[in-house]
Amino acid sequence: MKFIPEKTYRYSFLKNIDAFTQHSERFDYSDKHYQKLIIRFDGACLPTNPNGDMGYGWAIFKEDDDIIAHGWGYYLFNNEYETSNNIAEWSALYFGAKYLTDNNILYKDLVIIGDSTL
Numbered sequence: 708m709k710f711i712p713e714k715t716y717r718y719s720f721l722k723n724i725d726a727f728t729q730h731s732e733r734f735d736y737s738d739k740h741y742q743k744l745i746i747r748f749d750g751a752c753l754p755t756n757p758n759g760d761m762g763y764g765w766a767i768f769k770e771d772d773d774i775i776a777h778g779w780g781y782y783l784f785n786n787e788y789e790t791s792n793n794i795a796e797w798s799a800l801y802f803g804a805k806y807l808t809d810n811n812i813l814y815k816d817l818v819i820i821g822d823s824t825l
Contacts, residue, residue, distance in 0.1 A: 710752060729780040730779055731777065731778030733775065734774050734776060735769070735770055735774070735775045739810075739812050741770075741815070741823075742814070743769070743770040743815065743817075744767055744769065744807070744817050744818060745770065746762070746765060746800070746803040746804065746807075746817065746819050746820070747768065748764065748796070749796070749799055750762065750795025751763070752795050757789065757790055758784055760783050760790070761782045762781045763798045763799035763815070764777070764779040764783070765806075766780065766803075767806065767812075778802055782795060782798075794804035796821060800823075815821060
């Protein structure tokens, strides 16, 4: 799987992905092949949108709602890169999907759940 959403190219976060502070933790090492996985994600930009501090989180679940892994990250606004709620949302989804590929976690079906309107 290669995850490169088309809309994200207009944002600076993919070009400057190393500027993010990212943390992740894996809970379930029992398998690397799953029938169905679910990524839940969310992000925010506060106290102003745009140009506030961004935070985001993601979690990967098996279809029985057992958690496989989760992660979160943030970027503190400093006028160097654009920040917004949309970028925070996309960052959460990006890092969740990237976790799957970086850890060679395979699945037949992937459900993505978030409240983003992008």
